[in-house]
Amino acid sequence: MKLKAFDLGRQASSADVIYDALRDAIIRGEIEEGEPLRQDTIAQMFNVSRIPVREAMQRLEAQGLVVSERYKGVIVASLSHDQITEIFQFRALVEPTVIKLAVPLMTQASLDAAQRYCDAFAAETDPVRWGDLNRDFHTALYKDSDKKFFLSMIDKTNDLVERYVRLVLYLTKGMRSAVAEHQAILDACKARKPELAAELTRQHIDQAGKALVGFLRDHHR
Incomplete structure (x- = not known):
């Protein structure tokens, strides 16, 4: 996964930074449609718990950039x-x-x-x-x-x-x-x-x- 990661262990706005990084990677095509976004992996990349990652995912889903699918978890959305x-x-x-x-x-x-x-x-x-x-x-x-x-x-x-x-x-x-x-x-x-x-x-x-x-x-x- 191509994604700019930062050590956010002590940052108050972790969810915002993770959201921005994921959003930019998706709209630039650096994360392909259908690619799964693993919360554990992303949390490790940014050195945070899963809580801000989950919040960022929810915001991305509200925008239509990702979807939650059964058995797959959260994946990058595709458009018909x-x-x-x-x-x-x-x-x-x-x-x-x-x-x-x-x-x-x-x-x-x-x-x-x-x-x-x-x-x-x-x-x-x-x-x-x-x-x-x-x-x-x-x-x-x-x-x-x-x-x-x-x-x-x-x-x-x-x-x-x-x-x-x-x-x-x-x-x-x-x-x-x-x-x-x-x-x-x-x-x-x-x-x-x-x-x-x-x-x-x-x-x-x-x-x-x-x-x-x-x-x-x-x-x-």
Whole structure:
């Protein structure tokens, strides 16, 4: 199991740190879907009792990143084609709304940050970094909306599909179109055109979802 472990024997926030480490490993694809998460093993890795590990597992299960199965214990969750389609349909409804609200309030600092992330995403050659930079880019454009509940739901839904998105970007050479779409969305934000930014965001998400599901179906996942 690939996982960054720390000695948390004397830490008060053990469950938080374990949760963050497991969550990051899952969404990065470092722990594969269907792989069991052994509480005893994880507790030993972090030098803690099973109690904070169990708490971290419960939080991961509430997010849909892991599931408890009879005879197997806790395993990394997998998503069906229908579930992935539904998640992208949800994103295509919520994220355009959020960016539409954010554009009139967007600061120059947010636009500058989004451009840096857009450029870094375009230049990055390590697929492991694509997911982080992609989310940093979109977060920079959404955060000025100040819609905290919407933003938290966007984060959670992206957690569920990020490992698949990174995979399909790598295997289908989809980076070029993603980069162009990012820049177009950002240019609409800079031009203070909320309707255009929203529509481009909707198209970006819709196309990404269809490409992902199409790829998975073609490869019989």
